[in-house]
Amino acid sequence: MKKTILLTGSTGVMGSAGLKELVKLNDKFDITLLVRPSAKNRRKMRLYAPLPFIRIVWGDLTCYEDVEESVKGADYVLHVGGMVSPKADRYPEETLRVNITAAENIVQAVKAQPNADEIRVVYIGSVAQTGHRCPPIHWGRTGDPINVSVYDHYAISKCIAERIFAESGLKHWVSLRQTGILYPKLILNGADPITFHVPVDGVLEWATVEDSGRLLARVCDTELPEAFWRRFYNISSGKHYRLTLYEFESLLLKSLSCPPPEQVFERKWFATRNFHGYWFSDADVLEEYLHFRANIPIEKYFESLSKQLPSFFSLAKIVPASLIKAGMKALTYTRPFGTMSWIEDNDEQHITAYFGSREAWEKLPDWEHTDLSRPDETPRLLNHGYKEYKPISEWNIDDMQQAAMWRGGKCISESMTEGDIYTPLEWECYDGHRFKATPALILLGGHWCPECFPMPWQYDREARHNPFLSQVWHASHQKEEDNIYHADIFDAFKKHN
Numbered sequence: 001m002k003k004t005i006l007l008t009g010s011t012g013v014m015g016s017a018g019l020k021e022l023v024k025l026n027d028k029f030d031i032t033l034l035v036r037p038s039a040k041n042r043r044k045m046r047l048y049a050p051l052p053f054i055r056i057v058w059g060d061l062t063c064y065e066d067v068e069e070s071v072k073g074a075d076y077v078l079h080v081g082g083m084v085s086p087k088a089d090r091y092p093e094e095t096l097r098v099n100i101t102a103a104e105n106i107v108q109a110v111k112a113q114p115n116a117d118e119i120r121v122v123y124i125g126s127v128a129q130t131g132h133r134c135p136p137i138h139w140g141r142t143g144d145p146i147n148v149s150v151y152d153h154y155a156i157s158k159c160i161a162e163r164i165f166a167e168s169g170l171k172h173w174v175s176l177r178q179t180g181i182l183y184p185k186l187i188l189n190g191a192d193p194i195t196f197h198v199p200v201d202g203v204l205e206w207a208t209v210e211d212s213g214r215l216l217a218r219v220c221d222t223e224l225p226e227a228f229w230r231r232f233y234n235i236s237s238g239k240h241y242r243l244t245l246y247e248f249e250s251l252l253l254k255s256l257s258c259p260p261p262e263q264v265f266e267r268k269w270f271a272t273r274n275f276h277g278y279w280f281s282d283a284d285v286l287e288e289y290l291h292f293r294a295n296i297p298i299e300k301y302f303e304s305l306s307k308q309l310p311s312f313f314s315l316a317k318i319v320p321a322s323l324i325k326a327g328m329k330a331l332t333y334t335r336p337f338g339t340m341s342w343i344e345d346n347d348e349q350h351i352t353a354y355f356g357s358r359e360a361w362e363k364l365p366d367w368e369h370t371d372l373s374r375p376d377e378t379p380r381l382l383n384h385g386y387k388e389y390k391p392i393s394e395w396n397i398d399d400m401q402q403a404a405m406w407r408g409g410k411c412i413s414e415s416m417t418e419g420d421i422y423t424p425l426e427w428e429c430y431d432g433h434r435f436k437a438t439p440a441l442i443l444l445g446g447h448w449c450p451e452c453f454p455m456p457w458q459y460d461r462e463a464r465h466n467p468f469l470s471q472v473w474h475a476s477h478q479k480e481e482d483n484i485y486h487a488d489i490f491d492a493f494k495k496h497n
Contacts, residue, residue, distance in 0.1 A: 002053075005220055006032045006074040008061060008102070009081030010042035011044045013183055014124065015212025018080065019048070025221055026053045034070040034081070036060055052169055064109065068207045071109040076220045077121045079106055082161075085154050086192050089337065099157035103164040110170060117171040118227070122219055125177040127234070128155035129454070130446065130472075133278035135375040135473045136205045137382070141282040142177065143234040144382050145469045146446050147273045148454040151352040154260035157217070159447070159454040162232075166441045167424070172229045176215070176286065179236050180277065182301065183209035184308040187252065191327075193337040196269045197354065201371065202245045204277035205236040208301060211293050218290040228289055230422060231446050236283040240298050245270070245371050251299065252335035255306040262367040264324045269332045271354035272364070273476040281379040350380070356477075359414030382471045386443060393419040400439055402427060407448050430465040 005022060009015030010033045022031055030053045033253075035041050037058040048054050059066025061081055071077060088095040110119050125305045131147035133140055144393070148155040156406055165173045215235060243251070249261045258264065287293055306313070314323075332340035342350040343361065357359040385406025396418045397411065404411040408430040417426060421439040428434050429449035441447045448469075451464055463473035 002028060002030055003220075004030045004032060004076040005071050005076045005078060006034065006070050007078045007080065008034050008106075009079075009124075010035060011207060012080065013042045013181055013185075014212045014216070015078075015080040016044075017209045018215075018216030021213045021217035022220070023048070023051070023054075025217060026051070029053070029220065029242075030055070031068055032057060032074060034059055034061065034108060046091070046461065058196050061105065062098055064105045067102075067105040068109040068112060071106070071113060071119075074113075074119060077106060077119060078220070079103075079111060079122065080124045080216070082157070083154070086194050086337075087201050088154035088157075089151075095153050096157050096160075099154075100160050100164070103161035107164055107168040107170065109348070111168070111214055119170075119172065120146040120215070120220075121170055121173040123162060123173065123175045125232070126155060126158040127157065127177055127179045127278070128152055128276045129177065130163065130278070131155070131276050131338050132273050134199055134203065134273065134476065136380070137472055138278050139281050139379040139381065140278040140377050141280065141381065142234055143384055143444050143446050145472055146448065146454050147459070147469065147472050148429075149276055150273075150457065151350075152276070154458070155276065156157065162445070163441065163447055163450065166230075166232075166445055166447075167438060170338065171426045174219075174229055175232045175278045176219075177200075177211065177232065177234050178207065179211055179234070179280075180204050180206050181209050182206050182237075182241075182276075182306050185438060187256070187305065187309060187313075191331065193331050193334045193339070196339045197271050197470075198245045198275045198277075199272050200244075200246055200267065200270045200372070201375070202275055202277055203279055203375065204243060204245075204248070205234075205239075205279045205283060206243065206248075206298075207235050207237045208241075208294070209297070211237045213287075214292040215290060218292045222290055224289060224351045232438060233286040234280045234283045235286060236280055238283070238287070238295065240295055242279045242377075243298075244372075244374065247374070251302045256300040256313060257318075258324060259321040263321040264328055265326075266329070267367050267370055268361065268364045269328070271339055272356065272360070272436045279379075281381060334447075346409050349382065351415065365430075383468075384443065385468055395419055395421060395439065397442075399443075403443055404428075407442075408462075409449070430462070466475055 007015060007019060010019045022029060032055045035045060035055045045056060049056055057066060057070045061067060074409040083095040110116055110121055113119060129146055130140060130144050131149045146159055148159060165175060246261060253260060327412050332338045335341045349359050385401040397416045400411040400416060406425055410428045411425060412428050413425040424436040426434060426436055426439050429452055432450060433449050433451040435450055452458060459473050460477060465472040
């Protein structure tokens with residue numbers, strides 16, 4: 001008997017790649033798509049609408065009735081949809097409303113089904129949730145601190161949405177944290193000021209769009225053990241896709257027959273902190289379950305990307321470096337996101353967030369004096385604050401109390417059933433906020449107090465009392481540094497809650 005998959009976000013980058021793979025499995029699955037009824041989306045769906053195994057629900061993730069109609073009859077819910085950057089940066093209030101409300105609606109709709117415990121819900125989280133991780137803390141894993149970069153409204157929404165799924169009480173949910181996706185239009189989207197928000201020594205372990213699409217199909221078409229569910233995983237295309245920003249830009253420019261980064265960028269255009277990305281020590285876990293990677297050498301993959309671009313991109317090789325550089329410079333002065341526009345306007349908040357201070361920016365070296373060597377390739381893991389060598393089945397209240405102390409707080413609950421990580425316990429943060437959360441969310445997901453996190457303007461003060469967070473925050477911030485970011489940039493979050 002065929003099963004039914006609900007896919008949200010089927011007109012986006014990852015969702016459309018997933019849909020292509022799911023269509024190949026039409027002998028096993030019927031597919032429901034919840035699609036916003038815009039003219040652009042209707043054009044994209046013309047290829048799929050006539051297929052007998054596809055049902056399209058024209059609706060909105062923020063409308064519960066539309067979500068409930070889509071969830072009916074589903075055996076799998078692949079929640080990929082939502083607002084992403086760079087649009088999310090421009091519309092922060094809408095991003096928070098859409099991404100958080102969508103998560104709430106999906107959980108409510110799944111719970112309303114008679115077979116709720118059997119429905120498999122796959123949520124696509126983001127590497128952005130764990131924030132800035134340049135060397136020497138460039139290796140990481142799920143369970144590391146939630147540490148959203150300042151002004152990253154998209155990451156805020158992803159953290160809150162992930163918490164909604166993890167604390168929902170659903171029997172079969174999983175959060176797959178997506179990294180940067182390599183796809184042809186990424187090159188076109190590179191003409192955006194946020195390109196320069198990434199530090200030169202920033203690292204990212206990329207995923208190809210094809211691997212990402214295959215992942216969505218495999219999670220439905222693979223017999224997965226119960227141990228797979230109610231966990232957090234990092235997505236990537238593997239160790240060969242671990243790059244620094246400099247390496248990424250070098251590969252990208254080479255694939256377009258353009259000059260190297262030193263000839264088309266100024267070193268001082270790039271932020272020195274406050275982005276996101278790291279190399280994963282644990283991404284192979286997901287591959288072992290789902291075997292979704294094509295393992296294409298990254299140099300060949302970049303060559304294939306360039307061949308999929310419009311023909312006029314072939315002219316890039318005859319464009320003088322000075323002209324390309326002039327175009328890039330113009331981006332950096334584009335308001336409100338251009339890094340040099342902040343310098344020109346003496347925008348203290350953004351300068352502090354992305355460079356530390358104006359003085360620090362002025363002291364940045366040129367390319368000739370910048371260390372471009374590849375960072376340490378031996379994983380160095382953060383301390384999670386409990387005995388990680390113990391199997392989860394043996395975790396007890398002592399482990400919870402140790403973890404809470406490492407986060408500057410307390411585990412108020414006096415007892416727990418050994419190994420039960422899905423029954424909420426009561427916790428208290430350094431500021432005295434009491435909250436309930438499952439051990440899975442805190443220890444495996446890296447979350448903490450919902451009143452203190454993930455609002456980054458408090459991170460400096462929080463890190464002084466929270467050794468867990470301090471490991472990442474104080475790697476790029478002085479301990480005496482006070483945050484100056486105005487809380488009103490997250491007014492939308494407050495309104496929603």
